Amino acid sequence: SQTIHQWPATLVQPVGSPLSLECTVEGTSNPNLYWYRQAAGRGLQLLFYSVGIGQISSEVPQNLSASRPQDRQFILSSKKLLLSDSGFYLCAWRRGAGNTIYFGEGSWLTVV
Amino acid sequence: DAKTTQPPSMDCAEGRAANLPCNHSTISGNEYVYWYRQIHSQGPQYIIHGLKNNETNEMASLIITEDRKSSTLILPHATLRDTAVYYCIVRGLDQTGANNLFFGTGTRLTVIP
Numbered sequence: 418s419q420t421i422h423q424w425p426a427t428l429v430q431p432v433g434s435p436l437s438l439e440c441t442v443e444g445t446s447n448p449n450l451y452w453y454r455q456a457a458g459r460g461l462q463l464l465f466y467s468v469g470i471g472q473i474s475s476e477v478p479q480n481l482s483a484s485r486p487q488d489r490q491f492i493l494s495s496k497k498l499l500l501s502d503s504g505f506y507l508c509a510w511r512r513g514a515g516n517t518i519y520f521g522e523g524s525w526l527t528v529v
Numbered sequence: 530d531a532k533t534t535q536p537p538s539m540d541c542a543e544g545r546a547a548n549l550p551c552n553h554s555t556i557s558g559n560e561y562v563y564w565y566r567q568i569h570s571q572g573p574q575y576i577i578h579g580l581k582n583n584e585t586n587e588m589a590s591l592i593i594t595e596d597r598k599s600s601t602l603i604l605p606h607a608t609l610r611d612t613a614v615y616y617c618i619v620r621g622l623d624q625t626g627a628n629n630l631f632f633g634t635g636t637r638l639t640v641i642p
Binding site for chain 1: 575
């Protein structure tokens with residue numbers, strides 16, 4: 418069966434510090450991978466998606482970047498965090514030909 | 530993607546069936562109905578989805594009306610661990626899945642001992 422794992426689960430970082438959230442998927446190959454940010458009661462905002470190694474599409478201009486160094490690894494990064502980067506970040510995957518999206522456990526980021 | 534309407538909250542006695550309704554009157558012919566649930570501070574968990582026919586899996590059943598304008602998620606024997614916010618969303622097939630997912634406010638289901 419397929420599993421998705423992201424870490425860390427919670428993170429408190431000072432303004433201006435770097436960020437790295439990691440996500441891995443097991444049990445499948447060549448998945449589509451996604452990073453979302455969830456705002457309370459407002460749904461999931463897509464930040465980045467990737468259909469293959471090294472292929473990253475950004476949906477929203479922002480202080481964040483994403484990379485896919487391996488087929489089943491997706492990383493969300495920032496060189497200098499802003500207070501407004503605080504939030505709940507979700508990694509997700511789906512099969513290329515399928516439509517169901519599966520989510521990781523989520524990462525709470527607090528920038529102080 | 531079509532928008533959905535759900536009641537903000539529901540209670541259900543432990544061991545009884547929980548029936549969660551969802552209205553999606555503007556759904557188009559190629560859009561699926563998806564249900565997810567989210568326990569506080571965790572990622573959304575996929576439950577079930579359907580297009581026209583009723584669906585059942587190990588977690589739940591999904592009943593879609595004939596006109597597809599509404600659906601009901603049924604948890605046949607609710608347990609305390611089913612307490613969560615349940616989201617109904619509709620979305621069509623797409624090549625990359627690259628769009629925002631409007632979860633809205635969902636239904637907060639509380640299973641009572």
